[in-house]
Amino acid sequence: MARYSPHIPPRIVIAEDEVLTRLAVATELRDNGFEVREASNAEEALTVLECTTTHIDALFTDIDMPGSMNGLELALRARQSRPRLGVLVTSGKHMISDDFVLTRSRFVPKPYDISEIPRILNDLIEP
Secondary structure (H helix, E strand, O other): OOOOOOOOEEEEEEEOOOOHHHHHHHHHHHHHEEEEEOHHHHHHHHHHHHHHOOOOOOOEEEOOOOOOOOOOHHHHHHHHHHOOOHHHHHHEOOOOOOOOOOOOOEEEEEEOOOOHHHHHHHHHHHO
């Protein structure tokens, strides 16, 4: 399913505070050939994005998470250092439009069909 060669899988950071949701999404992505890094809040995800020397292709983030930053703020800050980053934002409480502020972004309301997440992320990743 991934656009890249099997030798270079797409790399995704998941920022989701609901453990079972994060694990389910991570498993689905790994089963579809993605390399996944997990974070339980926005600050943790930003640290992963800033500290890794590895190319990251996309960010999957929930809007509401504990801490000083929500998922939308995370997406904006992540794009400052990684302008080509694909961004998938999700929420069970908020509704926002696709391309809310960023190109190559998408909003998916909860509950979503988890089997669609790999395709959506692939669509957001630049070839």
